[in-house]
Amino acid sequence: MSTQKALSVNFAQSAATISFLPCPPIIASYQSGWKNINFAHYRLPAWEIPEMTIPHQTIGFSTAHRTVATEVMLDGRVYHVPSWDGQDFVGIFPANLPMSSRWSEEGEFTHCYLDQTFLTHAAHESINPDRVEMRLKLPPTVDPLIWQIGVALNSVLENDPLNSCFYAESMATALAAHLLQFYTTRQHILREYAEGLSKVKLQQSIEYINENLSQNLTLTEIAAGLDMSQYYFCRLFKQSIGMTPHQYLIQQRVEKSKQLLKQPAAKIVDIATQCGFANPSHFARCFRQRTGISPQQFRSIWH
Numbered sequence: 480m481s482t483q484k485a486l487s488v489n490f491a492q493s494a495a496t497i498s499f500l501p502c503p504p505i506i507a508s509y510q511s512g513w514k515n516i517n518f519a520h521y522r523l524p525a526w527e528i529p530e531m532t533i534p535h536q537t538i539g540f541s542t543a544h545r546t547v548a549t550e551v552m553l554d555g556r557v558y559h560v561p562s563w564d565g566q567d568f569v570g571i572f573p574a575n576l577p578m579s580s581r582w583s584e585e586g587e588f589t590h591c592y593l594d595q596t597f598l599t600h601a602a603h604e605s606i607n608p609d610r611v612e613m614r615l616k617l618p619p620t621v622d623p624l625i626w627q628i629g630v631a632l633n634s635v636l637e638n639d640p641l642n643s644c645f646y647a648e649s650m651a652t653a654l655a656a657h658l659l660q661f662y663t664t665r666q667h668i669l670r671e672y673a674e675g676l677s678k679v680k681l682q683q684s685i686e687y688i689n690e691n692l693s694q695n696l697t698l699t700e701i702a703a704g705l706d707m708s709q710y711y712f713c714r715l716f717k718q719s720i721g722m723t724p725h726q727y728l729i730q731q732r733v734e735k736s737k738q739l740l741k742q743p744a745a746k747i748v749d750i751a752t753q754c755g756f757a758n759p760s761h762f763a764r765c766f767r768q769r770t771g772i773s774p775q776q777f778r779s780i781w782h
Contacts, residue, residue, distance in 0.1 A: 485577045486531040490519065490592050499529055506633065508647065511640045514699045515597040515709070516651035518632045520589045527581035535592040536613055536658065539570035540629030546618075547586030552579045553615065560618050562586075567626035568619035571662055573612065591629060593654055601655045601710035612664040622661075628654050638764075639757040641695070648698040649725040652713045675719030676712075680705050684716060688724070692732050693755045698724060732756065733769045740778045747774055 488497060504519040517535075520542070530552070541563050548562040554577055560570070572578065574595045602611040628650050635643045676684065687701055701724070702712035716724050732754040739750045751762035766774050 486529060488531045488533055490517065490533060490535070490537075490590065501526060506636050508632075508636055508640075508643075511636065511647070512644050512695070512697075513647040514644065514651075514697055515594040516632075516647055516654070517592045518590070518629075518636060518647075519592075520587065520633060522585070522587050524585050525583050528579050530577055530579040532575045532577050533572070533592070534574055535595055536574050536598060537572040538591040538593065538625060538629070538654075539572070539618055540589040540591065540626060540633075541566055541568040541618065542589045542626075542629050542633050546588065547582045547584050549580055549582045549586070551617070553577070558617055563619055566619065567621060567623050569616070569622050569625045569629070570618035570620060571613060571616040571625075571658070573615055576615070589629060589633065591632060591654070593651060593658070597651065597709070598655050598658065600708050601652070602659055611659070613658065614662050614664055616662060624657055625654065639761050642755065642757040642761070644695055644697045645728055646725050648709060649713065649723055652698070652710050655710060656714075676705075676715045680707075681716070681719050684712070684724070685727075688728055689731055692728070692735055693753055695755075696728065728755075729765055730769065733766055736762065736766060736774065737777065740774055741781050750774070 486499075490497065500521075501524060502522075504521045506518075506520040508516075508518040546563050549560045551558045551560055599611050632647065632650055635646050639646075675681070683705060684701055687704060688696065698709045698713065702709045705712060707715075713724060716727075720727065722730070736750050736754045736756075739745050739753060747762070748759050751757075751759045754762065756762035756765065763773055766772075766777070770777060
């Protein structure tokens with residue numbers, strides 16, 4: 480292991496400030512305002528990363544078409560990670576673990592960075608451990624759920640980066656719960672909440688969502704208004720009404736759009752904006768998923 484002090488690198492701030500990378504990521508969440516979770520997809524030439532520590536839980540995904548064989552050095556030990564192509568493999572790297580890596584040809588790398596403080600808060604509310612410590616899992620570890628989260632985050636950044644905070648925070652909550660249950664150094668059983676939110680808090684959250692459908696909502700602000708954490712709010716909200724906050728948000732946006740589509744003079748692009756969709760394509764995709772028809776087809780039924 481190198482005698483030099485490892486660099487402390489916060490990938491969640493901005494990849495543009497990381498001087499040892501030859502180029503910035505081709506897709507990243509840094510400009511999208513995400514809370515508690517960040518995402519980046521890199522295409523890099525043959526390169527060597529100096530020893531560093533990352534203050535976040537880092538998850539690597541095989542969402543790229545081509546991931547090359549990589550040599551990873553962790554605390555003085557050398558691990559050889561094989562290449563793979565299009566399979567649902569992941570790797571989990573605990574926060575603050577000294578590591579370096581190198582590869583000998585151009586490759587693509589997709590990483591998710593989960594905030595350690597957010598994970599710790601989720602743990603103390605759900606399992607109340609003395610400490611939370613993740614286990615190292617090198618690729619090619621098979622975990623379809625984590626892989627699907629990676630694919631979903633990649634997709635939302637490609638299709639709806641400016642209106643993706645709510646969705647990304649929902650994925651952060653799901654990822655935190657999964658990591659706590661299956662990848663910590665001690666066995667944890669997540670608590671179940673049978674009663675859900677109180678009637679007052681449920682009504683407050685529903686009213687807030689309905690009154691701000693056109694805004695780029697975040698789970699953090701809703702949960703803060705109820706004086707509870709994002710993780711706790713998501714679990715209790717779903718327990719109360721049978722769907723996640725994000726599912727409810729999209730449902731209500733579609734319902735609002737139906738009313739506006741009944742107005743002949745309203746333009747599709749304006750309806751999309753008023754209902755909080757990023758663009759007409761995003762609006763049409765969500766509308767069809769929930770109704771089976773396009774906005775134009777729905778409008779033709781009424782006119």
